[in-house]
Amino acid sequence: MGIKLSLAAVLGLVLAAYIGVTAAGLYHFFGVSLPYLAISLFLGGVVYRVLKWARAPVPFRIPTTAGQEKSMPWVKHSRFDNPSTKGETVVRMLLEVFLFRSLFRNTKFEIEKGPRIFYQWEKWLWLAGLAFHYCFLVILIRHLRFFTEPVPFFVQGIEKLDGFFQVGLPGIYVTDGIFMLAVTYLIIRRLIIPQVRYISLPQDYFPLFLLFAIGTTGILTRYVIKVDLIKVKTLAMGLISFHPVVPAGIGAIFFIHLALVSTLFAYFPFSKLMHAGGIFLSPTRNLPNDSRMRRHINPWNYPVKVHTYAQYEDHFREKMVEAGLPVEKELEQAPPVAGKP
Amino acid sequence: MAKVPKPSELKLEHKFPETGWMDTPAVFSPGNFSYPGKAKNLKVLGLANPREWSPTDDDWKLPSDWKKILLEGLRERLDKYRSLKVFMDICVRCGACADKCHFYLGSGDPKNMPVLRAELLRSVYRKEFSLAGKLMGKMVGARDLTEDVVKEWFMYFFQCTECRRCSLFCPYGIDTAEFTIIGRELLNLIGCNIDWVVGPAANCYQTGNHLGIQPHAFKDMLEFFVDEIEAVNGIRIEPSFNRKGAEVLFVTPSGDVFADPGTYTLMGYLMLFHEIGLDYTWSTYASEGGNFGFFTSHEMMKRLNSKMYAEAKRLGVKYIIGGECGHMWRVVNQYMDTVNGPADFLEVPVSPITGTRFDNAASTKMIHIVEFTADLIRNGKLKLDASRNDNHIVTYHDSCNTARGMGFLDEPRYVLNSVCNNFHEMPPNTIREQTFCCGSGSGLNNDEFMEMRMRGGLPRANAVRHVHDKFGVNTLSCICAIDRAVLPTLMNYWVPDVSVYGLHELVGNAMVMEGETERTTDLRGEPLPGMEDNENEDI
Numbered sequence: 112m113g114i115k116l117s118l119a120a121v122l123g124l125v126l127a128a129y130i131g132v133t134a135a136g137l138y139h140f141f142g143v144s145l146p147y148l149a150i151s152l153f154l155g156g157v158v159y160r161v162l163k164w165a166r167a168p169v170p171f172r173i174p175t176t177a178g179q180e181k182s183m184p185w186v187k188h189s190r191f192d193n194p195s196t197k198g199e200t201v202v203r204m205l206l207e208v209f210l211f212r213s214l215f216r217n218t219k220f221e222i223e224k225g226p227r228i229f230y231q232w233e234k235w236l237w238l239a240g241l242a243f244h245y246c247f248l249v250i251l252i253r254h255l256r257f258f259t260e261p262v263p264f265f266v267q268g269i270e271k272l273d274g275f276f277q278v279g280l281p282g283i284y285v286t287d288g289i290f291m292l293a294v295t296y297l298i299i300r301r302l303i304i305p306q307v308r309y310i311s312l313p314q315d316y317f318p319l320f321l322l323f324a325i326g327t328t329g330i331l332t333r334y335v336i337k338v339d340l341i342k343v344k345t346l347a348m349g350l351i352s353f354h355p356v357v358p359a360g361i362g363a364i365f366f367i368h369l370a371l372v373s374t375l376f377a378y379f380p381f382s383k384l385m386h387a388g389g390i391f392l393s394p395t396r397n398l399p400n401d402s403r404m405r406r407h408i409n410p411w412n413y414p415v416k417v418h419t420y421a422q423y424e425d426h427f428r429e430k431m432v433e434a435g436l437p438v439e440k441e442l443e444q445a446p447p448v449a450g451k452p
Numbered sequence: 453m454a455k456v457p458k459p460s461e462l463k464l465e466h467k468f469p470e471t472g473w474m475d476t477p478a479v480f481s482p483g484n485f486s487y488p489g490k491a492k493n494l495k496v497l498g499l500a501n502p503r504e505w506s507p508t509d510d511d512w513k514l515p516s517d518w519k520k521i522l523l524e525g526l527r528e529r530l531d532k533y534r535s536l537k538v539f540m541d542i543c544v545r546c547g548a549c550a551d552k553c554h555f556y557l558g559s560g561d562p563k564n565m566p567v568l569r570a571e572l573l574r575s576v577y578r579k580e581f582s583l584a585g586k587l588m589g590k591m592v593g594a595r596d597l598t599e600d601v602v603k604e605w606f607m608y609f610f611q612c613t614e615c616r617r618c619s620l621f622c623p624y625g626i627d628t629a630e631f632t633i634i635g636r637e638l639l640n641l642i643g644c645n646i647d648w649v650v651g652p653a654a655n656c657y658q659t660g661n662h663l664g665i666q667p668h669a670f671k672d673m674l675e676f677f678v679d680e681i682e683a684v685n686g687i688r689i690e691p692s693f694n695r696k697g698a699e700v701l702f703v704t705p706s707g708d709v710f711a712d713p714g715t716y717t718l719m720g721y722l723m724l725f726h727e728i729g730l731d732y733t734w735s736t737y738a739s740e741g742g743n744f745g746f747f748t749s750h751e752m753m754k755r756l757n758s759k760m761y762a763e764a765k766r767l768g769v770k771y772i773i774g775g776e777c778g779h780m781w782r783v784v785n786q787y788m789d790t791v792n793g794p795a796d797f798l799e800v801p802v803s804p805i806t807g808t809r810f811d812n813a814a815s816t817k818m819i820h821i822v823e824f825t826a827d828l829i830r831n832g833k834l835k836l837d838a839s840r841n842d843n844h845i846v847t848y849h850d851s852c853n854t855a856r857g858m859g860f861l862d863e864p865r866y867v868l869n870s871v872c873n874n875f876h877e878m879p880p881n882t883i884r885e886q887t888f889c890c891g892s893g894s895g896l897n898n899d900e901f902m903e904m905r906m907r908g909g910l911p912r913a914n915a916v917r918h919v920h921d922k923f924g925v926n927t928l929s930c931i932c933a934i935d936r937a938v939l940p941t942l943m944n945y946w947v948p949d950v951s952v953y954g955l956h957e958l959v960g961n962a963m964v965m966e967g968e969t970e971r972t973t974d975l976r977g978e979p980l981p982g983m984e985d986n987e988n989e990d991i
């Protein structure tokens with residue numbers, strides 16, 4: 112149900128944009144209003160979500176320690192898997208954010224009669240995840256060409272690197288291909304790995320189909336149903352300078368692409384895509400394992416009902432004295448225990 | 453009590469039902485759940501809704517406003533724990549955690565995949581706390597909180613040992629233990645708990661330890677071990693109790709006082725402290741290192757843990773040494789100072805024998821006996837004869853809590869390698885931070901849960917069997933009282949030739965003590981290597 116629903120939603124978006132511009136002529140809506148709405152929702156939503164998370168306190172220091180703690184000087188400390196200082200924790204976070212350190216540990220289980228369990232090498236999810244995110248980043252940076260004049264050097268540099276394997280015109284970008292492969296892999300694994308399929312919700316399929324459609328329409332505009340890039344840039348520059356104009360004669364495929372991208376941005380803060388921000392606030396990763404060295408303060412720590420030593424001794428005094436255990440109050444000076452003569 | 457099927461009869465398939473998980477109800481059957489908390493224990497602790505009931509009943513006798521209580525409880529905790537709030541929102545269901553859980557590997561029940569365990573709570577959160585969930589319901593993975601959902605929570609939050617192995621593999625560090633801990637906390641608000649947790653917690657609260665050992669009995673039991681040691685090596689040890697002015701307070705799980713093989717580990721502690729002449733005391737009031745309160749709620753954890761600092765203050769000691777225990781050390785390392793500190797009446801621990809200052813415990817002022825011993829060995833302060841353990845081909849089980857809640861990995865290995873000559877590691881993805889749970893942690897080490905325990909312990913046992921077959925390993929060492937209580941049963945079930953030893957039992961075997969008589973047996977009274985012929989001489 113989730114698969115069909117998500118697929119239908121994405122196809123519906125494509126169709127709506129196509130009909131919207133070709134039949135209804137809603138160029139301004141799809142070229143200006145929708146992108147503005149989307150970016151507002153994106154920025155506002157992300158800020159709202161992060162603030163909402165950050166408002167909740169971190170009562171306890173609960174890092175998942177993934178290596179040897181800082182101990183005596185002669186014990187080799189695993190600094191970045193079990194950081195004990197802020198600096199080391201920053202490195203741990205960088206490894207997590209840029210290299211997906213935790214996911215790199217992934218394995219896959221196999222079970223044989225006996226039962227015997229084996230753990231297989233499984234880095235495909237890590238690889239596809241990393242490839243997807245980095246390609247997405249490069250593609251995003253390449254798109255800055257449309258929003259800048261002159262185009263900054265790093266955008267040109269990245270384009271050059273990305274188009275390294277130039278075959279014919281226009282140059283093929285490596286990242287386009289890897290992006291599509293990675294997204295396809297992520298869709299297929301969700302469909303065929305039984306564990307993952309069983310846990311998948313519509314909101315897991317929808318972003319993948321959406322990204323697939325964004326990639327496809329993007330590639331179409333560049334290589335197949337080419338659109339006038341000068342006009343696209345005019346539109347983009349208009350948007351970014353808050354003097355939006357929609358030049359006539361940009362093909363419908365561009366508006367479909369733009370509508371899908373707008374949907375992604377608008378959808379982002381209200382979905383699991385916020386994992387991008389959440390990782391930074393994850394208490395099992397962003398705290399040093401130093402709570403024996405430095406006291407961590409819980410802002411809502413409150414007094415609780417405890418069973419005091421005095422109550423304990425009152426309860427057991429006779430037995431303690433008899434067993435020769437030291438007591439605070441000797442038997443004769445202690446008040447009579449309730450319920451005893 | 454349910455009969456546990458033999459290993460060869462145990463059915464294990466990782467299949468998925470035709471129905472989606474929301475439409476597949478939890479079915480309580482003998483061996484897959486723990487008995488509910490007894491009313492008398494709930495009353496001792498002042499917990500909600502004490503009553504007699506059973507998970508197999510249709511009517512769980514919940515309070516009439518149970519739903520309101522749970523939702524208010526959830527709202528409150530979302531505002532108090534960033535972990536919970538962030539983890540509710542950021543899971544992408546990538547499935548990396550799915551096959552990392554020992555209960556999933558051993559049971560094949562999809563709801564034991566960490567991601568689904570969390571979704572049990574997340575689905576209700578979506579329904580009640582998100583607009584999309586309110587509007588679109590099941591379409592976006594949201595569902596109403598019903599009594600069936602409560603039953604499902606009870607089933608699966610008490611089929612999780614809070615071992616945090618999943619959190620190691622999660623790309624965002626989502627920790628299912630947070631869902632389990634807080635899920636159990638919520639269930640406690642309406643009186644749904646298991647007796648194997650609230651029973652020990654009630655005992656600990658009133659009597660000072662989980663097993664309800666009263667002060668005079670505690671002293672008696674330790675004196676029994678003193679006799680045992682004397683029988684082994686002729687040395688008479690005189691431990692002190694509740695003694696003011698001692699330099700160190702020693703606290704260890706009461707399981708070590710009560711049952712084999714933990715008792716041998718405790719004999720190891722007694723011998724070590726005697727040998728180095730440590731000025732220390734036991735306490736009958738703070739006679740529990742473990743903390744079953746932690747398996748009830750954060751508040752109960754604080755209530756039970758408070759005794760350690762309170763007693764250290766009353767006795768006027770300088771610092772605390774803690775015995776071998778898993779969850780005790782997660783609490784000491786990650787919670788104690790925060791909930792019951794600051795321990796400004798104590799001093800930064802300094803070993804009186806080596807002069808080593810334990811700056812890694814500068815704030816809690818509590819050190820692990822294994823780091824204390826490792827430091828003694830490093831400085832050559834112990835005379836050790838590792839050959840006394842030559843009949844042991846040893847492997848080492850990292851406890852989940854000391855591994856992933858502390859990173860206490862190489863200290864025990866250093867001690868182990870100093871006291872025995874034959875040590876073999878289990879495969880890399882089953883040890884250290886990737887260690888597998890014993891299958892019985894977090895208060896699930898009860899008899900009625902045995903089938904699930906044997907299932908959950910399978911990945912651990914599987915790795916032990918590997919080194920048993922490959923290197924002839926016959927000894928599984930550990931630094932956790934629950935491990936010592938449950939691994940013998942697990943080994944007996946899956947790898948019958950392997951015995952379980954606490955680390956300080958092996959230390960006690962190897963330690964050559966000042967003035968000892970010639971030793972012919974280990975602490976269990978079994979002949980030392982090369983002494984097998986003397987075995988019957990005494991008789």
